[in-house]
Amino acid sequence: MSREHSPKRQRLVAVSWPSFLVSGVATVLVFVVFDPLPLLAKTDLAKPSRIGAYSIGFFWFWLITAASSWLTCYFQSPPSDLNRPRATRE
Amino acid sequence: MTSSVENIEQALYAKREKVFPRQVHGLFARLRLLGVTVLMGIYYGLPWVNLGDRQAVWFDLPARKFYIFGLTFWPQDFIYLASLLIIAALALFFFTALAGRLWCGYACPQTVWTEVFLWIERKVEGNRARQMKLDKSPWNTRKLLIRGTKHFIWIALSLWTGYTFVGYFTPIRELGHSVLTLSTGPWETFWLIFYGFATYGNAGWLREQVCIYMCPYARFQSAMFDKETLIISYDVDRGEPRGSRKRSIDPKSAGLGDCIDCTLCVQVCPTAIDIRNGLQYECIGCSACIDACDEVMDKMEYSRGLVRYTTENALEGKPTKVLRPRVLIYGTILIGLLGAVGYSIASRVPIGLDVIRDRNSLYREAADGLVENVYTLKLINMDDHDHRYRVSASGLKDLALKLDHESIEVPAGQVREFSARLQIDPVDLKKASNEVFFELEAIDNVALKVREPARFLGPIGSR
Known part of the structure; x- marks a missing residue:
């Protein structure tokens, strides 16, 4: 097993780890204020147990925060990386 | 570049x-x-x-x-x-x-x-x-x-x-x-x-x-470090020039410092840094290098503390004061907060009372020309024991509270909702919106008591 830290792998960690931390905090803050059961009762969504709702909430937050982290990474790379000048026709 | x-x-x-x-x-x-x-x-x-x-x-x-x-x-x-x-x-x-x-x-x-x-x-x-x-x-x-x-x-x-x-x-x-x-x-x-x-x-x-x-x-x-923070440091002045030597040799005569360059401090480090290069962000402050070096110093019959907890000022030979205002202020706030939270938990009353006004009507007229407001009371018993509670209302003269039951029983850790009506003769109302209070008291323990404000609405400018 290689222990090499490739840039790709570093980027993966840089996206997933901060979003994991933040979604953990967000889950606590949100579910202290809102009880998921009465909220879900008014929707057509599935009605899991509270633990299920908390867990889904956590992964949902993780998805959103990871998307944000990924966008940050994406915008960090200079535009010229993706917009290479087109080769002139021969 | x-x-x-x-x-x-x-x-x-x-x-x-x-x-x-x-x-x-x-x-x-x-x-x-x-x-x-x-x-x-x-x-x-x-x-x-x-x-x-x-x-x-x-x-x-x-x-x-x-x-x-x-x-x-x-x-x-x-x-x-x-x-x-x-x-x-x-x-x-x-x-x-x-x-x-x-x-x-x-x-x-x-x-x-x-x-x-x-x-x-x-x-x-x-x-x-x-x-x-x-x-x-x-x-x-x-x-x-x-x-x-x-x-x-x-x-x-x-x-x-x-x-x-x-x-x-x-x-x-x-x-x-x-x-x-x-x-x-x-x-x-x-x-x-x-x-x-x-x-x-x-x-x-x-x-x-x-x-x-x-x-x-x-x-x-x-x-958060400053020059008075105790950090794990290598005493450069004492240790350098480093080098291996026989135990019998006087390091001074050989032109050597106290560091025998055994690299044990590096070998014990869980983050594999060399503390002799100074403070590094990888250092987690585990003090393994202090223990390792002290053991070597003992063996060499040198005094301990070539690597030790010390402040930047002390290493530079300046006077040092660890108990400085910064630490004292942090400490005071910390103790104050701990005391406040401890007191607040100790004196916490394990009852919750939410008062919700009936949203459908501002007020209504009851029999005998009295004005009536309807509320839903949500009672939370946060205690470990069941309790029976008595409800009363105050805040206006001759305010009458009408309940379906004389008292209400709430098992430990449960929530009960019940409706309450307040009635008053409009002659006693000075304003359209008045502050009233619901008081809740456990019958078996008068220390368990809360008071929750609510609004009582009546006809504007009545009579």
């Missing part, structure tokens, strides 16, 4: 060398062992403690209640969790300003579990030299067997850790039963494996990389 950028890139993406920390003995190693034993004892033992007929510490997420010994916390008590986090942050400031990364070196779960995993590794694979030899040796039956044993014990401990973690949220004895009969719920199974996997990965594989790359605190901790 380009080459320096390349150098940085290379440093960032450098291949990680596995660190084999050498075992240390000494004062700080004993302190850490004490810390590890106490913290692990609390973590693994606490869920098994029962109080009355329930688990003493139980975070009952499905019911949205936290039991901590005799206290039951509700989502309404979020202020305590918030205060606890503020206290934790302040404590971190205090201890960091005082003596650097005390948290990292002795109490952080990452350190504590890594220490346990290192202990297992040492028991299975032998000391540092044997571990390195095994790592270099080609794969054969013996290596497979030794490595397999190590990972088996690691995974077993990790799963037990995950089981204990879930045991804080599901009563651990019942959980044990469902684990044995393979009937744990989907989320219990998930979190047990997830937490176990995180323990195994963090303490077995990632180790110091968690501190160096993943920990947010490690990134900014040195910003």
